[in-house]
Amino acid sequence: MTVLNEYLLSQHHISEQELGTQLSKLHSYQCLTLGKSPFDSGMVCLRLWKLWQHVRPNNFSRLHIIATAKEPLSQQQIQEVLAEHPEYDDLAQQLLAQYPPAISGIHRLIYPSERLTVDLCFGDAVDDLMVGQPPIINPEPVKSESLSFAVIGAGIAGLSIADAFTRRGYAITLIEQDEPLAGASGNPKALLLSKLPKLERVSNNLQTLGALSTARWWSYWAPNVVTHSGALLEASAEDLEKIKNYPDDMVQLLQPEDVQTRMELITPHAQMFMPRAIVINPKAIRDHVLSSAQVTLVKQHVAALHKSPDNHWLLLDSNGVCIAKKTHVIIANAKDSERLCPTLPPLTVIRGQMSWIESNSSSDFALGYGGYAVNDGEKLILGSSFMRDDMDLTLREGEHQSNLELFKQAFPKNAATLPHTHSWQGRVSLRALPRDSMPIVGEVSQMQGIYALTGLGSKGFSFAPLCAELLAAQIFEEALPLPTTLILALSAHRFIKKERIRKPYYTPPQDN
Template sequence: MPLLPAPLTFRNGVPYSETYADVYHSQAGAVAQCRAVFLTGNGLPERWRGRESFQILETGFGLGLNFLTTWHECRRLGSTAPRLHFISLEHAPLSSADLTLALSGYPELAQESRHLLSAWPPLTQGIHRLHFDAGRVTLYLVLGDMADLLPQLTLAADAVYLDGFSPRTNPIPWSEPVLRQVARLCRHGATLATWCVAGHLRRTLEHHGFHTTRAPGFGTKRERLSACYDRIPEDAWCKIVQRLEQPALQFTLEPPPQRHALVIGAGLAGCLVSAALGERGWHIELCESRNEPAQEASGNPAGILRPFPSLDDNRAARLARAGFLTTLHWLANLKGKTEVLPHGLNGVLRIAQDAPEAAHLFALSRAPGSVEALLHWLPRAEAERLGHCAAPWGALFYPTAGWLDPGQFCRAALAQTPHLSTHWGQPVTLQPGPAGWEARTLCGALLAQAPIAILAGGAHPLPLSNAPLWPRQRLRGQITQIERSPVPMGTPVLCGSGYVIPDAPGGPCLGATYDRSADIAPRSADRAENLQRLTALGWDDGPEHSVVQERVAFRSVSRDRLPIIGPVPGAKGLFALTALGSRGLVWAPLGADLLCAWLEGDPLPLEKDLVQAVAPARYR
C-alpha cells in the first residue's frame, strides 16, 4: 500500500487529527508534556550521564515534538551527552509543508525544527536515518504500518515513549501484538513511560515483563504510567534472547570490546567501511593488493547513482532505495570536508526503447515506493527537451539522481578516516589467530591482526584457505570515453540499453558492456557497442567522437544480484561486504553503515527481511 501523508488541521490552536478525532498533544503544551511524561517518566536526562550511547523507541512520531524536545535536552548536556539513537514509528507522516506549518508554533524548538525540516525524507515506507549534530544524534524514522514494521526492527531500547492517539480511536499502538514487540526490543532494565493508564495496558505490560507504576499526571490527566522491563531475571532474559533472536541482536547487546578491524580490499566497499568505522573511533588496518585505492571497478571515471524501483516494491527495490538515500547522506556529509569530490546530481533519464517498455516505466512511476521526489514520468517532449536526445516513447526521470566519481569518493572517505593504517601493494591471505584474524603476506609473514576482519575484495577470490562457496560471478565490463560532449553541460545522465554520462571527468563516459570474458584488454567490438549508444539517442556516431580512453574492469555479482553483507557463518568476527555488481555506489555506503551499526551495537538501519536478504547466511 502507498504511504499517505496525514492531513493537518487545528482545533483551538492545537494540531488535530481528523482521522483519529484527537489532538496531537495536550492543550497544556507539547514540550511541557514531553518533559513531564516521557523524560521524567524515563528518568531522563539523569540516566544519560556516564552513558556512551542511548537508544529510545517511540511508538508514534506525530509532529516530532517528543524527538525535538529530547534532542533539545540532550544538547543542553553538551559533550557529556551520550550518542542518541531515537527510533520512532509513524503510519501517517505529515508532508514537509504541513510539518513546517505545525512546527512553527514551537519557537523554543526552532533550531532543532529547522534541522529536522531540512532533512525531512521522501515519504516512502521503511527506515529513514536522519543524522544531526555531526552524527551525535540519529533519528530512525520508521514509516509504515506499526504492526508490520516493529517485528522488522533490530535494536536494544534503553527507554520507550509509548505514545499515540487515544486507544478508543487508534487501538493498534496499545494492542497486545505491538506491546509484545516493544518488550522484545527492550534491553533488560529498560524503562517505559506513557500518559495512558488504561487497565488493559498495565496488565499487558506486566504480562510481557514490565513492572508498572502510576505517577501524577499532566494537564487534564490525573495519572501517567512508568514501567521497568525487569520482571524476568537478567540471566534468564539473556538465554531467551540467545535462543529466539537472530545474531544481529547479539552484537547490538554486546559490541566487541576492542575497536580494531582488518579490512581486505580498498575499493568502494573497503574504503567506505573503513571510513564508517574510523569515524566511530575504530583503528583500521586496510590491506590492498594494488598500490593505491580504487584500482579495480571502483576506478572508473564515473558511475551512476539512482534507485532501482520495481512494480511490487520488492526487496531489491527497497534495498536500492535505502542505498540511494544513504549515498546522498554520505555526499552531504563529505561536501563540507573535501574540495575534490566530482559528482553531478542533475538527474537521470531512463529512456524507453519501445511502447512496451514505456508502459512498464510509466507503471513504475505509479508503483508502491515511488514518490515524485524520487522519480516521475516524462512524456516525449519534456524528456527530449531535458535530455537533448531522441525519446519518442518518453522517459522515467530521477530528479535527485546523477553520477559520481567512485575513485574520488574512495579517496575523500579515506582522507577523513582517523586511526587508519594502510598496507598497499600487499596481496594477503586471511586466517584465524590468537588475536582474532591475521592478514599474512603470500610469503607467510604477519602483516596485521585484529579481532574483526571484513572481506571487501570485490571480484578477487576470497583470501581464505577454507573460503565459503558463495555463488558469485566475475563479470567483465568495458567503458569508453569520448573527447567532446554532444549535449550541453548539466544534461542528466541518460540510460537505456546502456548509459551516457555527459559530464564525466575526462570526457563523456559511455558504457558499460557486460560479459563473462576474462580478457583484460579493451576490445574494438565493445567500443563499437558503446558508441552505438550515441546513435540510439539520436546522436551521430561518426569520427568526430574521438575516443580518449577505454577501461576494462570486473564486477563481482551474486546469483540473486543482491550484495553479500554481514557476518560470515561459522567464522567468529569475520564479516563480508562484497558482490556489489555494477551498483557499488548504491550498495557500498549502505553496507558500510550496516556493518558499522552491527559492530557498534547501534540499531540496524534496515528491516530484518532486508538484512537477511543480503546476509552471507542465505547461502548456507
C-alpha cells in the first residue's frame, strides 16, 4: 500500500485508485475539492499533485486541495523536510515559490499551468472551515456554453477579474471607455506595503492577506511584474509592540545605521524592513492579462444596463445600441459603478497626486512613512496626496510640495538633495471609497446577475487580485479564499438596513 493510499483511506475513506478515477473523469469547468487535508510537511500535497499530473484530463477541469496546519512550519523548515524527497524536487520548488509566512490565515496558492489550487489554512483559519464539510466535493459539471461574462472597467479590478475567470477557462469581454489602466491603476509603479495588525488579528486583515497574495501570485505567474522586493516602513512605538511575535520573513527591525549601510538612506528613526513588500509594474499585469486569447477588449462607454426577456443583461451605449449581451456582468469601474448600479453603497472620490523626478541615487529602494517613495534607478517616485471630494485632474505645485514635505520629515538629508518642485512631473488620479474603506465585492442588490468589485481606494493592487478570486469562487460555488467574517465585511449588501417589524403597542380592553 502506498503512503498516499494509506493516507486517503484513513482521512477521506477513498483509495488512491478511486480518487484517480474520479479525477480522470472530470469534465471541463469542473473542480474537485479535496478538503481538510493535514498539511504537516507538505508531502501529502505533493503526492496528490503528482497523482493529478498522471490522471488529469486534457480540458479545463481543476483540482483544489485544502490543507490545514494549526501550527505551521516556516519556509526554512518545510524546505529542509522536502529536501529529503528528491523525487519530488520539481514540485517542491514550485510549492516553496508560493509558500506563505507561518501566520494565521487562508493562504491560497495558484498554479495556472497545473490547473491546481492549494489553500493552506494556518492557525486560527483552521477553525473557520465549515464544520461537517465533506472531505471530497465534486460538483456537477457547469454548462459553460450557457454562461457569458462581461467586465466593465479595465483598471486593476477589471484586469484581476479577467485573470481569475480565464484561469478557470471562461471567456471574458472586457469593456473600457478609455484605455486599460487609464484611471487610478495607471501609475508608473505601485508599492504594496502596509502596517501590520496585531498578530492575533492578521487572519482577518484584508490588506495584509491581499498584499501577500498579490506578491505570491504575480511573482510566480509572470517574471516582469514584480520589479523590487522588500521595503522600509517607519516604526512607531505602537508598531514595535505589534511586530514582536511576527516571523522574520514578515518584518525585521533596522536601526538608522543599518538603513544607511544597506540603502544609502539617512534617517533619525528606526525602521521596519518588510521582506515581502513589493513594487510592481502595472503595465506588465495589463499586458499579461490582455495576452490571453480568452480576453476580448472592447473600447466603449456603457451608458445603461437592461434585462432582456431571455434573462440576459444588455449593455447599451449612449445611443441605446447594444454593446454586449451576457448572463453575468461584473462592475469594476470605481466611482462610475454607482451610475450603473444605484443600489450600491455610495462611494467617496479621493484625488491623489503622485510626483516623480530623475533619480540621483543608484540604490533601488521602497519606503513607507506618511507617504511613500520608490526609487528604481531611473525615477524617484513620491506619493501621494489624499484630497477628499476633489475631482480636478490638474497637476498642482502645492501637492508636489506636500509629497516632498512628507519625504523630508522621514529622510531630511536625502530630501535636501532633491531639485525644486518646479521641475517635477506627476500624475493625478481619482480613487473611490465606501464609508468603511473596505472594498465592495459580490452580487448587487436587486440586480440578479450583476456583480461588483469596486471601492478599492488607494489599495487596489493589494485588494483586487484576492477579491477577484473571492468573486469567482462565489459565482462558481467553489471553496472561498477568505474567512466568513471578512467575506461579510466585503458584501455589497452590508449597508442595507434590515427592516424592523414593530410590535403594536399594548391597548388595554375598553369598558363597555
